[in-house]
Amino acid sequence: MPEGPSILILKEEVEQFSGHKIIAVSGNAAIDIQRLQDKKIESFKTWGKHFLICFDGFTVKIHLLMFGTYLINERKETPPRLSLLFSNGELNFYTCSVKILEGDIDLYYEWDEDIMNENWNPEKAKRSLGKVPNEMICDALLNQNIFSGLGNIIKNEVLYRCYIHPESLVGKIPKAKIDEIVDESSIYSFEFLKWKKKFELKKHWQAHSQNRCVRCDLPLLKKYTGKKKRRSFFCTNCQNLYE
DNA sequence: AGTCATGTTGACGA
DNA sequence: CTCGTCAACATGAC
Numbered sequence: 001m002p003e004g005p006s007i008l009i010l011k012e013e014v015e016q017f018s019g020h021k022i023i024a025v026s027g028n029a030a031i032d033i034q035r036l037q038d039k040k041i042e043s044f045k046t047w048g049k050h051f052l053i054c055f056d057g058f059t060v061k062i063h064l065l066m067f068g069t070y071l072i073n074e075r076k077e078t079p080p081r082l083s084l085l086f087s088n089g090e091l092n093f094y095t096c097s098v099k100i101l102e103g104d105i106d107l108y109y110e111w112d113e114d115i116m117n118e119n120w121n122p123e124k125a126k127r128s129l130g131k132v133p134n135e136m137i138c139d140a141l142l143n144q145n146i147f148s149g150l151g152n153i154i155k156n157e158v159l160y161r162c163y164i165h166p167e168s169l170v171g172k173i174p175k176a177k178i179d180e181i182v183d184e185s186s187i188y189s190f191e192f193l194k195w196k197k198k199f200e201l202k203k204h205w206q207a208h209s210q211n212r213c214v215r216c217d218l219p220l221l222k223k224y225t226g227k228k229k230r231r232s233f234f235c236t237n238c239q240n241l242y243e
Numbered sequence: 244a245g246t247c248a249t250g251t252t253g254a255c256g257a
Numbered sequence: 258c259t260c261g262t263c264a265a266c267a268t269g270a271c
Contacts, residue, residue: 003249049250066250067268078268095267097251144251151249208249227261231248 002064004116004149005193007046013072017086018044024085029098033082036060047109047117048148052101059101059108068096114148115186116193122182129178133171137181139226140170147185152230153208154192158184159234160207165241166225166232172242207233 002010018041025036036055045052045059053060062082064070073089080092101108112121128146141147141155150158159166162180164173173181195201202209210220213235225232 006249063251064249065266066248067266068250069268097266142250153249230250 002049002068003151003154003189003192004046004048004114005189005196007049007051007064007149008116008193009196010051010070011044011046014044014091016088017041017084017091020086020088022084023087025083027080027082027093027098029082031060031098031100035100036084045105046114046149047111048114048144049151050109052105054105057103059105061097061099061101062093063097064093065095065097069094070096110145113145116149116189120186122179122186125182125185126178129170129182133169135170136166136226137164137168137170137173138166138230138232139228141181141185142228142230149189150185153205154185154188155230156208156233157192157206158188159232159239161188163239165236165239166223166234168240168242174242207235209233213238 021038021040022036023038025033027033039055042054042056045054049063051062051064053062060082062068071092071094075092076094078094080094081096082093082098084091111117112119112124114120125146129140132140137159138155141150141158142152144150155166158181161184162177164177164181170178191204192201195204206214207220210233212218213220216235216237218235218237220233220235223232223234224230
């Protein structure tokens with residue numbers, strides 16, 4: 001379900017509840033959910049794939065992992081992990097991780113690591129990449145403390161766009177190419193967001209889950225790459241391997 | 244019907 | 258102690 005852009009869509013969809021009081025709370029989340037009863041939501045925030053419900057003094061962190069879903073003003077048959085009722089509607093989360101972060105949320109997150117945050121700092125990402133020269137770029141891109149919000153789809157599309165083989169070592173990739181990858185990670189994420197809203201995301205995939213290179217027409221290779229062993233789709237003809 | 248996937252954490256052993 | 262590996266979680270698309 002979620003990479004960073006999908007979580008931004010979630011945030012947009014629930015803004016109608018920001019500032020509202022929770023008039024009933026239920027669910028099977030492993031936290032003291034009654035604590036949310038009658039509390040007013042100060043704001044919704046996101047840090048990459050983390051969805052944050054901020055209250056006075058604490059924050060509920062929701063991570064949808066691979067299969068998490070949510071419904072607004074609708075319910076499923078299965079019991080919700082967390083269900084919030086407001087005077088103007090309801091918000092239900094299923095099969096997700098729910099945790100509580102105590103105190104000031106700014107102490108938990110470096111907002112400038114989030115590739116879709118208005119304060120995203122690409123120079124910081126480049127510095128962080130400089131510290132992991134022996135990692136494969138496919139792993140480094142998925143590192144949430146360097147590219148918060150970047151997921152496997154974005155990884156594959158960015159590397160394809162930049163002509164970089166996923167198993168390239170970070171320290172061997174020319175600096176200009178590193179800059180391009182860093183910039184493209186944010187650019188592609190916002191295109192992902194735009195296409196996802198129009199329900200036409202998959203139509204625009206050039207590498208992820210694709211069989212053939214649209215540039216040279218050769219078959220794409222599918223391989224579980226790097227320490228993270230996530231699926232990579234790439235063209236060994238068009239994407240350069242730096243090792 | 245079995246396989247696989249937009250993800251992360253924690254346990255365990257070398 | 259640290260590293261790598263693996264299980265666990267859990268749903269829906271094909």
